[in-house]
Amino acid sequence: xxxxxxxxxxxxxxxxxxxxxxxxxxxxxxxxxxxxxxxxxxxxxxxxxxxxxxxxxxxxxxxxxxxxxxxxxxxxxxxxxxxxxxxxxxxxxxxxxxxxxxxxxxxxxxxxxxxxxxxxxxxxxxxxxxxxxxxxxxxxxxxxxxxxxxxxxxxxxxxxxxxxxxxxxxxxxxxxxxxxxxxxxxxxxxxxxxxxxxxxxxxxxxxx
Numbered sequence: 352x353x354x355x356x357x358x359x360x361x362x363x364x365x366x367x368x369x370x371x372x373x374x375x376x377x378x379x380x381x382x383x384x385x386x387x388x389x390x391x392x393x394x395x396x397x398x399x400x401x402x403x404x405x406x407x408x409x410x411x412x413x414x415x416x417x418x419x420x421x422x423x424x425x426x427x428x429x430x431x432x433x434x435x436x437x438x439x440x441x442x443x444x445x446x447x448x449x450x451x452x453x454x455x456x457x458x459x460x461x462x463x464x465x466x467x468x469x470x471x472x473x474x475x476x477x478x479x480x481x482x483x484x485x486x487x488x489x490x491x492x493x494x495x496x497x498x499x500x501x502x503x504x505x506x507x508x509x510x511x512x513x514x515x516x517x518x519x520x521x522x523x524x525x526x527x528x529x530x531x532x533x534x535x536x537x538x539x540x541x542x543x544x545x546x547x548x549x550x551x552x553x554x555x556x557x558x559x
Contacts, residue, residue: 352378355401355452359425368468372399376454381447388445396455400426403451404512406528408444416444417493418505418528420485421512427478448512501529502539506549506558516558 353373360369376399381387388394390410398405400422408416422445464471492501505528509518522540526533540556543549550557 352376352454356454359401363425363474364470365468368464368471371460371464372454372456375460376456379451379453379455381451381453383447383449385447386444387447388441388443390442390444391440394441394458396457397427397461398422398445399454399456400424401452401454403453404448405451405453406446406448408446408528409442410444415530416527417489417530419443419489420482421448421508423512426481427474498529498531498535499539499542502536503543503548505529506556510558517555518558519555 353369356364356369356373360372364372377396387398387405402424405422407419407422409419410416461475465475492504496504502525505525506518509520510516522536523533525540526536529536540549540551544551547559549559
């Protein structure tokens with residue numbers, strides 16, 4: 352694990368902090384489509400992502416969910432940190448979008464490292480800022496863009512995250528992430544195909 356830490360964080364954290372992370376963190380490998388954090392649960396540890404992608408979703412009272420942002424390599428979840436520090440229940444749903452490698456850091460270390468390591472404090476503050484900017488982008492997308500634009504932005508984000516123009520996802524899953532109906536998504540995808548933006552296959556969408 353120390354090699355992974357040095358590879359991804361050697362230029363960001365001092366050696367003493369990397370060694371502490373190596374000592375206390377729990378390494379996990381999780382397949383795609385697995386729940387990492389469920390709404391309503393108390394969070395006992397904070398994820399530090401080494402590889403892969405995680406979706407952070409916000410559920411409503413009806414049980415539907417809205418995609419807030421993605422976590423990728425080197426990221427952590429600001430909302431998870433807030434729950435950790437405030438010992439409150441989670442208000443988000445974290446699901447692995449791809450297979451992931453991550454470290455789970457005990458809650459008690461967060462404040463200790465913030466006192467002892469300037470690089471950790473900077474990492475936490477930068478994480479808050481980046482997640483806030485992504486949430487504001489999501490809000491702007493909902494408030495100011497029509498569903499055509501939201502769908503196009505969503506697919507372009509998928510290409511970046513997966514590093515592939517072949518997106519293996521169902522119309523129903525897209526509809527759930529964008530908080531709309533499958534019928535609407537299917538209609539808009541067909542429109543994009545007619546405009547030569549995508550090609551629809553049986554099990555995946557190909558960006559052109």
